[in-house]
Amino acid sequence: MKIVAVTYGTETREEIEKDLERISGLISGLEDSGRLFGKDTLDCIGDNSDIVMLDTSKDKRPYFSRDIRNEHPDILVSYDLAGFELTTLTDGLAYNLIDCRQIHLIKSDKLSNEKRLNEVMSINMFFFTKDRVIEDYLKENYPKIPFIDSIEKE
Amino acid sequence: MRILFFDMGSFTYRDVKDAMESLGHEVHTIYYHFADRYKDDYFDDRFSYELEKKAYDLVFSVNFFPLVAKACKEKGLPYVSWSYDSPLDERMQNYFSYDTNHIFLFDRQEVADYNLKGYSRVCHMSLAVNVERIDRLGLSHRIKRDVSFVGKLYSSDLPTLMYPAEDYIKGYIDALLHVQLGLYGCNILESSISDDMVDMLNESYRKIGQDRVRLSKRGLAFAISTQITHFERKVLLDELAEEYDVHIYTADKAELTDKVSIHGPVKYYDEMYEVFASSRLNLCPTLRSIASGIPLRALDVLGSGSLLFSNYQPELAEYFTDGKDLITYESIDDAIAKAEYYLSHPEECESIALSGREAARSAFGYRDKVEKMLAGI
Structure with a gap:
């Protein structure tokens, strides 16, 4: 299982592994989690995953999204919408062309790519926020988000 | 609904x-x-x-x-x-x-x-074009280049598919390709390929250990079509570039003469129309497997009020008048001759482009097409 993690260079591998473990537990508890997320993908988020880290703060090449695709990830992870600025020829999200399950973690309430959440998004995308405040804000302002939940639970 | x-x-x-x-x-x-x-x-x-x-x-x-x-x-x-x-x-x-x-x-x-x-x-x-959306771009139509082509050059599988074939089949397919190259508005490829020929080709793949390759008549016809398309587009661009300022916008690796200016792909909703509007002629040779229809790119050019320079297609001729709404050619020589004429008559180019846009607006609107498709549901 290969996971490609796209960040702004602020997350460590250990942090990413910890976040994925929490999210895996969260997803497993969701109703219809198998149909929503794909059971085979759920089963594979674990210790044996190979994590490839890509830092968009360093790499500004226009074909960066092609590099992500060439890694053939089983799961794509992003932090704080890193990589959402990448576009297709129809100005859509380049991530839409990556055919694997995607976990987009949002920990900051200041997102430089926030407006990109107005674009059509693939049903492969799953957004997890740090807390309910961010979740509620995004739900209200960006109804096109296909799935969103917060890691923080009451 | x-x-x-x-x-x-x-x-x-x-x-x-x-x-x-x-x-x-x-x-x-x-x-x-x-x-x-x-x-x-x-x-x-x-x-x-x-x-x-x-x-x-x-x-x-x-x-x-x-x-x-x-x-x-x-x-x-x-x-x-x-x-x-x-x-x-x-x-x-x-x-x-x-x-x-x-x-x-x-x-x-x-x-x-x-x-x-x-x-x-x-x-x-038929497809459609949103002329109103394009109008809102406020295109300047200030001409910066003689000829543009936006699209793929196509790389065909035909040379690979023919590699193990018997000489008779190679010769036949080569002749068929050349006949189709000179024929516009009519596709004879599938009807000219026999089942026996396809069987012989598949047998030749098995002989070299390629057991999993299974070519169909249609697959072979498509490979020939893409080879013709590649040839036609390359020849036109190279020939025109000898005399004129020619540009191509493509994601493909383009093997063309040094005189053709090669650019990367353009964004669909704005950059593409800017290219059309700033080009005297917009070359649009149809993918040869499209036998009669009007491709989307052709309508995009017309809708932008830019001059469409296309091969003859039967459905284009149904809605648009050659020389009045667009320019069509029926051979490579015809294309070169017409390009020479129109590039030296810019005022005619302008009036043809404007007329083409109005013809596209009246017959190819999205609302009308969508309404018709949903009417029967």
Whole structure:
């Protein structure tokens, strides 16, 4: 299982592994989690995953999204919408062309790519926020988000 | 109606959706990119889940998706697809007969071929162009270059497919290619390839250990078509570049003379129209497997008020007048001669471009096409 993690260079591998473990537990508890997320993908988020880290703060090449695709990830992870600025020829999200399950973690309430959440998004995308405040804000302002939940639970 | 619009990043998604909403329909979108359009367990499950969340009256997509058709068949939901891809992959025919399908293709000849095979759910609908959206770009039409081409050069599998073939077959296919190269408005490829020839080719693959390669008549015809298209586009660009300022905008690796200016791909909703508007002639040789229809690119050029310079296509001739709304050619020599004439008569180019835009506006609006497609549901 290969996971490609796209960040702004602020997350460590250990942090990413910890976040994925929490999210895996969260997803497993969701109703219809198998149909929503794909059971085979759920089963594979674990210790044996190979994590490839890509830092968009360093790499500004226009074909960066092609590099992500060439890694053939089983799961794509992003932090704080890193990589959402990448576009297709129809100005859509380049991530839409990556055919694997995607976990987009949002920990900051200041997102430089926030407006990109107005674009059509693939049903492969799953957004997890740090807390309910961010979740509620995004739900209200960006109804096109296909799935969103917060890691923080009451 | 409440419509579920399935999309995989099509060029025309926005215009079709806008047309649906202008007709008063409620549109919800699902986006998904298939790695394999014929097998995707996750999609089957997830799409079915999404269809259960709300009551939809129909599912719509630009281009035909077999797994969407299958899901709609299982739910008894009408599935309308409008393709700008042509020709469709052969395997898709296995999904055509569902009684929930309403399949619209822009190439009348392709539709006729499917109807002859008994696929009655396939109908003709030409593509469209949103002239009003293009007008809002405020294009300047200040001419910066003589000739532009936006698109693919195509690399054909034909040389690889012919490699192990017997000399007789190589010679025959080569001759067939040259005959079709000189024929516009009529596609003779599939009807000129015998079953025996295809069997002999497949046997030649087995002899070199390529047991899994199984070529069909249609596959061979498509390989010949892409080879012709590649040749025609390359020759036209190279020849015109000897005398004129010629530019190509493509994602392909373009092997052209040094005189052709090669650029990367352009964004569909703005950069592309800027290229059209700033080019005296917009070269648009049709992919040769499209027998009669008007490709999307041609309508995009016309709708932008720029001069379309295309090969003859029967359906173009039905709606547009050569020399008045656009320029068409019927051979490579004809194309070169006409390019020379029109590049030295810029005032004629301008009036033809304007007339072409008005002809496109009147007959190829999205709202009208979408209304017709949904009328029967």
